[in-house]
Structures are given as C-alpha cells and as structure tokens.
C-alpha cells in the first residue's frame with residue numbers, strides 16, 4: 001500500500017512537470033504551428049543561470065524569476081531572429097513545397113537546441129550541477145506518520161496548478177488572451193480584425209519559454225542539470241501533447257499527468273528501462289486509434 | 304474616397320486582376336459585379352492587405368495603402384467582411400464581435416462598448432445568441448456576425464465580399480437594407496462585391512463590372528442595370 005501511494009504521489013509531481021512542458025509546447029504549436037524542440041534547451045539554459053545565481057548566494061526566488069525572464073527572452077529571440085525570417089523566406093523555390101515549409105522551422109528548432117546545449121557546455125564546462133530545492137525533499141510527517149509525499153512534491157504540484165489556472169484565466173478572460181486564441185484559430189480573420197498576429201505569436205513564445213523554465217527549475221533538484229539532462233522530459237512532454245491533442249491546453253495537461261503516473265508505476269513495479277517502451281507504445285497507440293488526441297479537434301490538426 | 308489605379312495582382316502564373324482602375328466615392332455604395340473567377344475576391348483581399356499587388360496603387364483618403372499590413376489597414380479605417388461568412392467558429396458570438404474592436408480598447412474603451420451594443424441593435428438575433436459558439440450559427444447569422452465584427456472597428460470604408468452567398472432572399476434583403484441604411488445615415492463608404500447583380504445594382508450608386516480580371520464597365524448603377532447587352536455578355540442573364 002505504501003509503495004502504491006508513493007508511486008501515486010511521485011507520479012503526480014512528475015506529471016505536473018510534464019504537464020508544464022506540454023503546456024509550453026502547445027502554446028507555441030497553437031500560435032506558430034510547430035513543435036519547438038528547443039524548448040527544453042531554453043529551460044536547461046535558464047536552470048543553469050539559476051544554479052549560478054544560487055551558488056553565488058542569491059535567494060532562490062530571485063534566481064527563479066531571473067530564470068523565467070531568461071527562458072522568456074530566449075523564446076522571443078528564437079521567434080524574432082529565426083522563425084520569422086524563415087517564414088518570410090518560405091516563398092522561394094526550394095522552400096516552396098508545403099511539407100518543406102512546415103518541416104524547416106522544426107529542424108531549425110532542433111538546431112537551436114544543439115546550439116543552446118553547446119553554448120551551455122562552453123559556459124558551464126558541461127559540469128553537472130544542481131541547486132537545493134526551496135523546500136524540504138524529505139517525506140512529510142503528520143502526527144508521527146510518514147506521508148507518501150514530500151514538501152517539494154506539494155510545492156511542485158502547487159506551482160504547476162497555479163500556472164495552469166493563471167494561463168487559462170489569461171486566455172479566457174483577458175483581451176490579449178482573446179487575441180491569442182483568435183490568432184491561433186484563424187490568423188487571417190484575426191488580422192482582418194486588426195490583431196497584430198505577429199506580435200501575438202511572439203508573446204506565445206515568451207509565455208512558453210517562461211513556463212518551460214519553471215519546468216526546468218522544478219526538475220533540477222531531483223536530477224541535477226547538464227546540457228542535455230532535459231531531453232527525455234521533452235520527449236515525454238511531447239508525448240503528453242500528442243495524447244491530449246496538440247491544440248488542447250487541457251488535454252495536454254491531462255496527458256502530462258497521465259504519463260507521470262504511468263512512468264512512476266512502471267519504475268516502482270517494473271524496471272525503469274521499460275519506461276521508453278511504455279512511452280513508445282502509448283505514442284503509437286494514440287496515433288493509431290485516436291490521431292487527433294483525446295481532446296484535440298479533428299480539423300485543428302495542422303500536420 | 305478609394306482610388307484604384309492600374310492595379311494588377313497575380314498568383315504564380317494566373318493574372319487574377321489585370322490593370323484595373325476605378326473610384327469608390329465617399330459615402331456611396333459602389334458595387335463590383337462579375338462572374339466566378341472574375342477577380343472580385345482577389346481585389347478585396349488586395350485592398351485589405353492580405354495580398355501584395357504586382358503593380359499599381361490603391362489610395363484611400365489621399366494616402367497610398369498598397370503593401371500595408373492588414374492589421375494597419377483596419378486601423379486606417381478599412382474593414383472587410385470576407386467571402387464565405389468568415390467568422391471564428393470556436394469563439395463565441397460576442398468574442399467574434401469584440402475581436403474586431405480589440406485594437407481600439409486601449410484608446411477608446413467606452414466607444415468599444417457602444418459599438419458592440421449598436422451591432423446588437425442592428426442584428427438582435429446576435430444578442431440572443433451572444434454566448435453561443437459562432438460555429439452553431441446559421442449562414443445568415445454568420446454573415447451578420449461577420450459584418451458586425453467589421454463594423455465595431457468603426458470603419459469609414461466597409462468591404463463586403465458576396466454577403467448574399469447561400470442565403471435566403473429574405474435574409475439577403477435584411478442585410479442589404481442594413482448596409483444601405485448605414486451608408487445613408489452614417490456616411491459609411493461601401494464597396495460591395497456580388498455575383499447577384501440585380502440585388503447589388505438595386506441599392507448601389509455606382510457599378511463596376513469585372514470580367515477575367517479587367518474592368519469592362521464602370522458607370523452609374525442604374526445605367527449598368529439597364530444595359531441588357533452588357534449583362535447578357537458578361538453575366539449570362
């Protein structure tokens with residue numbers, strides 16, 4: 001029973017992180033129509049910045065907010081310096097075919113991931129490092145009983161839920177949120193309505209970068225950070241998006257939690273190596289039986 | 304005043320609009336009629352900035368606007384209700400309307416609210432359905448919504464692309480009447496694209512007949528309406 005509860009809560013806090021990664025991916029997907037493979041590169045970079053600040057004695061929360069800004073700024077830079085110029089060039093002969101036009105920004109994002117990883121390797125000499133969690137990572141005790149979760153699990157789940165609520169309120173209730181939804185759903189009608197879809201798309205990259213950075217900060221105390229330590233999380237987050245339906249925020253979040261549980265139970269009851277097989281099987285299963293995802297709209301799929 | 308001057312637009316190999324020129328007078332309804340593929344939609348999309356012209360100029364109130372971004376053209380006072388009753392199906396009716404006024408929220412919040420209630424007065428059916436998803440509306444209601452969305456930006460020039468498409472005569476009449484009232488009472492300039500020449504020429508002041516991307520007639524609407532031979536040659540009836 002204890003093992004079961006342990007797996008359940010570990011799954012919940014890992015799932016929360018995957019949900020964040022998936023949320024970041026969906027935000028860019030809905031605006032720009034591409035899977036941003038550089039996302040966890042941005043997160044890794046900002047986690048390194050945070051670890052440097054914390055090592056120099058800065059407060060955790062200062063490091064946290066600096067990391068958010070770094071992740072957001074990297075998002076804006078990728079969109080403005082790489083994706084926008086690529087889109088502009090896509091009318092030329094070589095880039096003329098629609099499939100190439102869609103593939104090239106994705107390949108570019110992989111390239112950016114590589115660049116971020118090697119730059120981080122140069123700056124921080126590729127050393128693994130981490131920082132302590134802001135709250136205790138030992139199991140909570142209530143009245144002498146050891147609970148199946150730690151303070152840090154609660155902290156993680158709390159922050160993630162806060163971000164999810166804030167993001168959905170922003171999208172549903174504010175006028176900028178309406179502009180973002182409109183641009184994602186039909187950019188032509190949005191532009192005819194006077195919405196500056198280009199800036200709105202960049203805003204999507206900014207929010208996505210900040211959200212991904214939080215994910216990076218939340219995994220670091222458990223795993224330490226190295227230039228490619230977040231690659232696996234990106235794959236899991238991507239799978240979560242596919243499960244949920246790439247254009248559904250709620251779906252991708254649920255997908256994230258679902259994968260968190262699956263992975264936690266496999267590592268507890270089975271051997272951790274089977275995680276990859278499980279992820280692969282889930283991905284294939286969804287592709288075969290429900291390619292639009294659990295919550296995605298059938299027409300909304302862009303690839 | 305909208306002045307189109309020697310405008311040419313082409314898609315890869317197709318020359319859709321070929322050296323056309325005409326003028327739409329302020330406060331009047333100008334209609335552009337023509338058969339399928341005549342280049343009417345291409346013309347409106349070019350005015351709205353969705354397509355860049357190959358050559359020629361579009362001047363609006365004395366300012367050349369060709370090549371400007373669509374979002375800035377809206378800010379210059381030109382709004383379009385596009386072909387096929389384009390609304391965003393996943394958003395609610397109210398959200399679709401508000402969308403057209405988002406860019407004015409910061410400068411003129413009170414007027415945005417006024418503009419939205421005016422569009423509900425114009426089309427009460429929209430108010431009854433304001434929290435419904437736009438995708439659940441009928442064709443006629445969608446057209447009303449597309450026009451409302453364009454109107455809340457407080458345009459001086461309204462571009463309408465085949466508002467009658469697929470609608471019952473009664474609804475067409477209601478929509479057309481609304482547009483002509485806006486024009487007469489508020490001085491709105493209207494550029495109305497139609498295949499349904501009779502309806503359009505009946506309310507328009509001026510008519511432009513387009514065929515294969517060229518202007519073949521440019522005259523007062525009543526005169527164009529009376530010209531049997533032109534209509535027989537280019538519209539087939």
Ligand SMILES: Nc1ncnc2c1ncn2[C@@H]1O[C@H](COP(=O)(O)OP(=O)(O)OP(=O)(O)O)[C@@H](O)[C@H]1O
Nearest residue numbers: 314317319337338339340341342343344345346498
């Ligand atoms: N995106 C496009 N790519 C290539 N050719 C196009 C494109 N859009 C329109 N055309 C061509 O340009 C010409 C004019 O099309 P347009 O849509 O402007 O006509 P229209 O007068 O609006 O017709 P309809 O009354 O059927 O709406 C047609 O020959 C059409 O095939």
Ligand SMILES: [Mg+2]
Nearest residue numbers: 343344345386
């Ligand atoms: Mg057309």
